[in-house]
Each structure stands twice: as structure tokens, then as C-alpha cells.
Amino acid sequence: MNNVIINEIQRFSFDNSNVRGERVLLNDAYQEIIKRKEYPLSLEKLLGEFVAAIALLRDIIKIDGVLSIQAKGHGFLSTLMMECDENQNLRGIAQWDDSEVVPEEISLKEVLEGGYLAITIQPRNGQRYQGIVEISGDTLAECLEQYFSQSEQLPSRVWLAANGTQCGGLFLQRLPAEQAKEGDEDAWERLIHLTSTVKEDELLGLETGELLHRLYHEEEVRLYDTKVMQFGCSCSRQRTFDAVMSLGAEEVRELLIEQGSVKVDCQFCAEIYEFTEEDLIDSLGDQAQTH
Ligand SMILES: [Zn+2]
The missing domain is CATH 3.90.1280.10 (HSP33 redox switch-like)
Known part of the structure; x- marks a missing residue:
């Protein structure tokens, strides 16, 4: 795999359709989070998916304040928490029962048995808003898709990956009809199909321009400015x-x-x-x- 070291999130859109996207790839910020504890690799990977997820959410839900995802359950993982502020400072932690053997491959549903995901938006000035999603899907990506369909009521798809070194994600969202562009009825289905071919090593190893070219070479993709994300703690x-x-x-x-x-x-x-x-x-x- 290529070892590109990127700590960025980048927005993109398709010129001929009403679909927007985000791509995130993080290295250092992810490393800073997982090195704080002796996490087993499978937990490092799960944490990485949460890191990529909070970075995506940060860029989608634009607020001046702190955004957090907290997962709670009754499996061996009691809490997993990730947050990001308006300056792209990320921090997070997981707490688990270390008397139990952690499996090499873990599914969110299993480790958080009967749990839920709380996504909290805490503006600097204003009312806190919390959305709760039951953990019914096997993956964090599925839970986030459910969150978006509940909260934004826009069809959205999420792809996440992490390997203990890098974490990355892709997000696609179909914009409301009033912003629809003419002449491309099938774009949403086609773009989901194309994106679903993404492999983990592409998601984690390719620069955004290269990845998007590989996935959408017949589409007109427009890339926007990148934002750098880093580890940062708000304690004082x-x-x-x-x-x-x-x-x-x-x-x-x-x-x-x-x-x-x-x-x-x-x-x-x-x-x-x-x-x-x-x-x-x-x-x-x-x-x-x-x-
Ligand atoms: Zn601190």
C-alpha cells in the first residue's frame, strides 16, 4: 500500500448531478488518539472508523462548537467517544472490559450489545441538540446512514476504513430536489454503485484526487479546498x-x-x-x- 500521510478532509461535488461528497484521510490525528492507551488492534480499527466518522460529520454539520459521537452499550465495550471542535481538533477514547479477550475482528453491534449511538451538536452559543441511533446495523457506516436519514432526511451513504495506521472515509449525499440539476435522473444510483467498488487500501492509501479519479473517471468531479485536521484536547x-x-x-x-x-x-x-x-x-x- 502507498504510504501517503495526509490529515485532511476535502469536499467534492459532481457537476452534472445533485450529489455532494466528502473524503477524509487521517494519519497523525488518528495515531495521537490510539497511542494514549494499549488498545488491541481490533479496537484501534474501530476507533479509526469513529475518527473518520467524526471528521466527516464535522464538515457536513457546520456549527461553531463541538460535535461528538458517543457509543454506549452492554457488550465488552462500555463507551467509545469521539469529538471534534470548529477548528478541526479531534480527540477520543474507548473504555472496554480488559478482562475479556478482544476478538481480532469486531462488529459494532457485537461489542456494544443493545447499545446506541448519540450524536451531539453543542454550539458555542445556543441549544444543544442530540440525535440517538440504535445500533442495529453491523457497522458504524450503517448507523451513520440511519442518522442522516433521520436528522437530515437526505439520502446519504458512508464508507469507512481504518487499519491502525490510517483511517479514512467517503461520504455521498443527494441534495434536495430544489437544488437538483437537470438531466441526470440516475446519478445517485450510479455514483453509489461506483463508490461501492472502493477497496480498503484505496480508501486508506490514495490521495483524494487520485482516489476520486479512480472511482469516477467518467464523471465531472469538482474538488474544493482541503481542511487540515489534527489531534487537540480541550482540557485546561x-x-x-x-x-x-x-x-x-x-x-x-x-x-x-x-x-x-x-x-x-x-x-x-x-x-x-x-x-x-x-x-x-x-x-x-x-x-x-x-x-
Ligand atoms: Zn486533555
Whole structure:
């Protein structure tokens, strides 16, 4: 396989039809996410599909804020969470029962038994919106397709792949009738058919221009600007401090007595925040007075 290192998402459209698309291929951002824990390869692959998925969603649902996908279930995987902000900063994590043997090939439905997918849109200023999809399909791509048909009511198709090194995805959406272009009734079916021939090593190994040429060489494809995506964590000392204080003055005092200081490590980026008695004492005093 070619080893192109790309951390980008790129939008495209077809000149003679009302179909738009997105292609994402990520390397570094994906690596940064999976290296935080000792994930088994099959989980790394599943995480990679979520990384590609959140990147696609980020570019499709344009909001000034944070977008997240959270999968929860009762299988050996309890939570898988991926998020992306308006500056294309990605972070994510999975929690699983490490007393169980993780199979080499895993299906979303199996690992999250009876679970669901929550897609949350949290604008910087405005109301939070959450869409829930039951995990009934075997793959994340199927679940996302279901999400799009529920939330946007536009026919959409998703292709995702990950191999522990790269993760990538393709997205096609048929735009509403008022934006339809004349003379190409069969375009949607034809483009799905063409895209369905994509192989994993093409999705993960080819630059976008080359991939699209290979898939759609008889179509008029228009490519738009690329956006770079990177790993980025939104944790901060102030936020961690607020989280510590939310435990309550009594609990924080106990921690100080037991451990000498309060240490919190961010699960997403492994940054360690340490608060000494001196850092905390003023706020503890305030809290004590209000209680
Ligand atoms: Zn962090």
C-alpha cells in the first residue's frame, strides 16, 4: 500500500448531478488518539472508523462548537467517544472490559450489545441538540446512514476504513430536489454503485484526487479546498480546577490529607494537573462559608 500521510478532509461535488461528497484521510490525528492507551488492534480499527466518522460529520454539520459521537452499550465495550471542535481538533477514547479477550475482528453491534449511538451538536452559543441511533446495523457506516436519514432526511451513504495506521472515509449525499440539476435522473444510483467498488487500501492509501479519479473517471468531479485536521484536547487547568471543586470542599480536603495534593490526569491527552493546598485553599474557604 502507498504510504501517503495526509490529515485532511476535502469536499467534492459532481457537476452534472445533485450529489455532494466528502473524503477524509487521517494519519497523525488518528495515531495521537490510539497511542494514549494499549488498545488491541481490533479496537484501534474501530476507533479509526469513529475518527473518520467524526471528521466527516464535522464538515457536513457546520456549527461553531463541538460535535461528538458517543457509543454506549452492554457488550465488552462500555463507551467509545469521539469529538471534534470548529477548528478541526479531534480527540477520543474507548473504555472496554480488559478482562475479556478482544476478538481480532469486531462488529459494532457485537461489542456494544443493545447499545446506541448519540450524536451531539453543542454550539458555542445556543441549544444543544442530540440525535440517538440504535445500533442495529453491523457497522458504524450503517448507523451513520440511519442518522442522516433521520436528522437530515437526505439520502446519504458512508464508507469507512481504518487499519491502525490510517483511517479514512467517503461520504455521498443527494441534495434536495430544489437544488437538483437537470438531466441526470440516475446519478445517485450510479455514483453509489461506483463508490461501492472502493477497496480498503484505496480508501486508506490514495490521495483524494487520485482516489476520486479512480472511482469516477467518467464523471465531472469538482474538488474544493482541503481542511487540515489534527489531534487537540480541550482540557485546561481552569476546567480541571472547576471539576475538582465540584467534588465539594469536604471531599477535596480529604484528598489533600490523603495524598498531599490533588492530581487529575486527562483521559484524552494524558496531561496531568496537580493542585496543591495553596492552589485550593482560597476556594475551599469560599465553599465552606457558603455551606
Ligand atoms: Zn486533555
